[in-house]
Amino acid sequence: MSDIVTGVLAAGRTGRTGGAPGLVVREVLGLRTASLVARRGAATRLSDATLAAFGAALPSTPRVAVGRGATFIWTGPAQWLVEASSGRDDIEALLAAPCSAFAAIAEQSDSRVTLEVEGPRVRDVLAKGLPIDLHPAAFRSGDVAVTAVAHVGVYLWQLSDAPSYRLAVVRSFFGSFWHWLISSAAEYGCEVEAPEHRGQSVR
């Protein structure tokens, strides 16, 4: 068990040194996120609403839809995680105007720790705990998995073909997850980059 809590990851190289790191990881701070759950029978109208307000229809399969100012990540039937592109104060307010008639909105900014992972061995590292096939034939940019890594619940989605991925890890389990990640990456070398702030830090 690791005592690590979010926001204090020490930047630097861990595991095998020399050569390019197999895994590069950074925490993304300052994101505002919320869960969006369609009201009964309102999924289509909700999707129309997000399309009108943000230019993105809601995915009905495990996919990510990137809109203007908000990204919608499928997390279950008629459920999405919304990431606001700017760290504005109140994501519930941002979503309420277009969506509240069709959805329950609940802020989740602090529910999960968000990491970005990439590097030549990123798939090999994740394969040590992720029961999901990340081969390009099975999982592409914009695909989402709602799953568990080493017994810790995560949302995972692919950001780019590099490949790079976003991992949203249940906050209270993050210490255990981090220990697993760093141990799993050790044989390939791991570069922990300084956290990246998206938007201003808000209170």
Place this chain on the structure above:
Amino acid sequence: MNKAATPKQLGRLAAGGLVDRGQPLSFSFDGRSLEGYAGDTLASALVANQVRLVGRSFKYHRPRGLLSAGGEEPNALVELRGGARREPNTRATVAELFDGLEAVSQNRWPSLRFDVLAANRLLGPLFAAGFYYKTFMWPAAFWEKVYEPLIRRAAGLGRIATGPDPDTYEKAFAFCDVLVVGSGPAGLMAALSAARAGARVLLAEDDFRFGGRLLAERRPVGDRPGHVWADEVVAELKSMPNVRLLRRTCVFASYDHGVFAAVERVNDHLATPPEFEPRQRLWRIVSRRAVVAAGAIERPLLFGDNDRPGVMLAGAARAYANRYAALAGRRVVVSTDNDDAWTTAFDLAAAGATIAAVVDSRESPPVSAGAGLPWMSGAVVRALGGRSLEAVDVRTAQGGAHRIDCDLLAMSGGWTPTLHLTSHQGARPRWDERLAAFVADQLPSGMAVAGAANGERSTAEALAAGARAGMAAVEAVGLRARAADLPSVPPEPTAQRALWRMSGSAGKSFVDFQNDVTTSDIELAEREGYRSPEHMKRYTTLGMATDQGKTAGVNGLALLAERAGQPIGRIGTTTFRAPFAPVAIGALAGPHCGAEFKPVRLPAAHRWAVEQGAVLVETGAWLRAAYFPRSGEKDWLEAMTREVTTTRSAVGVCDVSTLGKIDLQGGDAAEFLERLYVNGWKTLAIGRARYGLMLREDGIVMDDGTVSRLGEQRYLVTTTTANAGSVFQHMQFCHQVLWPELDVQFVSVSDQWAQFSIAGPRARDLLRAVVDSRHDLSSEAFPYMAAADVRLADGTRARLFRISFSGEFAYELAVPAAAGERTVRWLMQAGAALGVAAYGLEALGTMRIEKGHVAGNELNGQTTAYDLGLGRMLSASKDFIGAVMARRGALTDPGRPRLVGLAPVDRAARIGAGAHFVAAGASPTAANDQGFMTSAAFSPTLGHWIGLGLLAGGPERLGEQVLAVDLLRARSTLVEVRAPVFVDPAGDRLRV
């Protein structure tokens, strides 16, 4: 090691083989320094050094040599390495040689050559089948104290390391279109055919080198040596991005839906794993199609003393000579019932050995045989010699008897397809009389078998079968396969006429070498009625050793069939179960051991609690502060007492973030709550909280907590820490299955919010310091059970609840988790002038017992609302889950154990949870049991111990005295039955 002292490898051929003579490796066996080459196994290096005696048998401590050259080895089990890395029961035949390897033989004392317990042989009759059940039954008292320890010492299979394993293990997931198990001719062709068609192929090979049987044969493939052809195929496969090659990887189990388990011995071939690398890796392989090309295992022949060191499987003797350039004997007799062993005779002759005779149980040898080799029609009936073979007795078909001097007997009773993976899901193989073998019958969906594993014994057949299986697999996954060119292979005879037993054999004839099961044991079992193969197995222990009877199974079944007068196909096999080969527990555990055994949840303010010196305690997955000791406090009791006293007299702060929190919204949210909880919700106003109780369908209490109405259609549901997950699941079930028509949406926000209880008469003063001053916190504006969104003075968005678990005037303040740590620091700093104390779970527990609040101890899955004094909460004006069942007579019987408070009559006495109640003066028997103490604590407020308990008819017995019998702590205490609320029963403190 001292090279000068290392003897030459007298059994090593001057040329040939797949060992690297440029890379000598030093190793030791039982302390003797020896030398081998890179490419050797421990077994082949021992052969090269003419070490014949490698172990003692399990029961009789008979001297044993190598039987095989592969994973089926029953005899050559050794301990490898030393110290915390010592590893018993390792098969020398699969242990890859490395420089500095230390190996020690097992089952002998004091030494391998001179073994005291070999006297067991003289006691042979005592150790017959079922000896456990017969010999040691009388006198009964002797079993545990005398017999078992003696047998354990005699029979021990090596010694495990006692220190913690210094190495690491990990798990990994792999996905593929086609999994190919085994890289012999069939496996390579299957992988190649599938890979060339573009399929994602995973090829797993148990050995450290790809090629399977091709590595052990001289027969050319495509006009070049088989291993060269294999290397070329492997090179092509390696060059393809759609192929993953895993060597040193044993696929040991198959499951539904194309899932396989495999263990990769990543670094077993090194003395210690390189830094950052695991010793072994457990793979979970998910395949769309699988080709099992796991080869075949040769069967021994059954004759007297067939376990003498120097009696070896013919295919193994050939493998040692061809692959490892190590000659297992100079003067060789080959004994066989099939054509294949003739290849051994030719290959050993070519390697320079003298073939004294080939003894073939059939009338005539294969057409191609006979060329220059002396042979006779007959069978070996006995092996002679002690620690090493010296001669064999042969009986010819004509009845003649011959004694032939030899130091190696290469025997073959035919080949058994390795079909374990086809049977792990329950399919039974079928007997094929022509092959004299069991072959797979009905295969699991998506699986194919090819090559020797399917009875396709010649190299040409195996290549063709592999290609077919590979093509069929890729076509099944929607790709187009192209017929591969098959390399040409010279013809090879593969005929057999099974000889199950030599008539006229004398001496012990071993079927299961590792468990010392003989032909007469099987006969005895049959005679005593153990005629099912499963019964025979358990009675004789055949097939129950670490090798799981790989060389023994079919021979045993054939003998049983013969004795029972039934065809072997009707007798059938025992059940094949995973794992195919032993797997270290460490590999199964992977990284989840020690502190990482399971994930741990940390509250947002964990760092702060640690800084405060909190003593932490595991509560479910959470790590929480139990108490915050200060210097001078001698134990938890003192710290808890101070924390309670400070809270009740001034103010205390407790992290209660672990409670489950569920955001519930929707037009039918109130109706949903009405059905979930026993009490009513439609009158709950916005900005107010209410205590709620929910039942299971059977009327037993499931959980309790508060629900706050945050908006017109928005509620915040809280659960106990323990039931956070199960209540959420329950709500999901109710919504998705029972009432999908309700418009409700709910998500967990447990991790979104850090929450702190601020309790005590100065709680409002403390909050005043951190909450934005525009919020009116007076009881008029924010009364008991109020709930509101607020801002803290620093702008943080927060939620404030006027609720109390401690019974004090109290609030709970929730802030976004990222603000949790700084908020608690702020509260403690702002509260310093008020004398604030942080309090932990101990104080929390004490205060709730003082207040008579039920918690997990009382919500124990056996209690009803009625039992807990909450029966009046059950609304009569609506339906809810558990409503009908909760009103069953037996659940509302006044005589049930029901909640009461308890205090020791002697106020100085201590009481503990778990004590059972009996009437004063009654004896502490189950018949007199009247209930038990669920919770107990020292009450700093009252100055003595108090408890809560479930007492039969309790609420009607206030003022009575009963005996609390605590057998665990060996004390009985007279206690007074009281109402369960000890502190502030009228609730005045809550409402100030």
